[in-house]
Amino acid sequence: MLKHTVRALALLLVGLGLSTWVQLPASAIVDRDCGDFPSQAAAQNFFNNAGPGDPHGLDADNNGIACESNPCPCIGRGNPGGQNPGNTNNQQNQGPRIYRETGNVVRVIDGDTLKVRLRTGGVVSVRMLGINTPERGRCGAGEATDNLSEMAPVRxxxxxxxxxxxxxxxxxGRLLRYVKRQGGYNDLSFRQAWEGYTKRYVFGGKPVARDxxxxxxxxxxxxxDAGLWGTCW
Structure with missing residues (x-):
């Protein structure tokens, strides 16, 4: 009973975005995961106060940012108040972090997913934003994959x-990104849409900015009747 009461109190505190950490007896410590937090900011506040070594495993890619897939509001490591540490006027952050990466295509998985070797090192899976092409085994899956392979070939x-x-x-764990081919199309999601190889995709009722x-x-x-519209849909 005590364990459940302590857990509920702790989750209420992080849900309110409170950064104050109350030391609890070892028997009352409950392991957390990202699903316990209503936002990335709440998870980051908890992460910042949980001590060294990420004991709860909230920073999967070890970049100092906890639960990056959680919804915003969002803050970064060492910034528990949600403010920009580089702003001498102590003004509030104007929005969540925007990630930018460059790399080379290693493999085209399907019509909306790529494997990319980043210039910073490592191979990542990238799910293109805002679109949803047919899954493997469905009508048009091969054609959508081939079209993306032509626009963004290996290397x-x-x-x-x-x-x-x-x-x-x-x-x-896939990166959710807009994808631009260097020296080619500015937005591969848009090209898949324009050429008829995808339908609209909205996750959680929130359309992408380019919807x-x-x-x-x-x-x-x-x-x-371009692409799959005259044959599969």
């Missing part, structure tokens, strides 16, 4: 950028 250079209105990663542009491309493809 081509791509630039990735996150959308501050969306999570940085999905539940599978209107993608819908425009999808509507155009549908009108002219």
């Amino acid at each position: 081509s250079t791509v630039q990735l950028v996150s959308d501050p209105s969306q999570a940085a990663k999905d539940r599978y 209107r542009e993608y819908v425009r491309g999808i509507n155009r493809a549908r009108r002219v």
